[in-house]
Amino acid sequence: MPRPAALAAAALPPLLLAGVGLTHPTVLTPETAPWWRDLHVIGLVAFPLLALGPWVVVRGRGRVLEGVVIVLGLVYACFYTALDVLAGIGGGHETMTLGPGPWVSTLFSIADQLVVPGVYAYLATAVIGGVTAILVAPGAGRAVAVVGTVLVVGGAYSFLTSHIYYPVGVLTMVVLAVGWTALAVVVPSPVRSSPRRRQPVPT
DSSP states (O other): OOHHHHHHHHHHHHHHHHHHHTTOOSSOOTTTHHHHHHHHHHHHHHTGGGGHHHHHHHTTSOHHHHHHHHHHHHHHHHHHHHHIIIIIIIHHHHHHHHOSSHHHHHHHHHHHHHHHHHHHHHHHHHHHHHHHHHHHOOTTHHHHHHHHHHHHHHHHHHHHHHTTOTTHHHHHHHHHHHHHHHHHHHSOOOOOOOOOOOOOOOO
């Protein structure tokens, strides 16, 4: 992956979510329900893309390390999507069609339970990605890696409870964007293994 593409993969998903979060209703009502539902449809694509940040940092640093981050990213994406679908799309749609009622709190309850493994998996990727960047960053880049690690771990910790609600959730996404971009900048580009030369066949 070219470096500009890697930087975009690290920065754009959280920035997109920060922008969407600026418009996230604070309360689900029949009036806010249409946008509540529709913004979480956008989230079906945007939320899983947050897993690109840690992957960009650890790619090419070893198959085991990269595999662990990919698996944790999949856990995050699957379980956070459950929150997005149930509390976001489902809650918004049910409020639009049936109005406020106990079904909304029921959807929120199961969504809050299902999301827990996802947000902790994302926090784990932040710790792994940050430590990896500190270890591989050359020279003065290590100080930047330390700052980036503080940002991504702090942002991931805030993400445990903040979602993308304004203002904390929006700030959380901005912090993640800055942190993952800083780490992606300072880690060396992974070395591509050159194809093995075919040995001449003796005649």
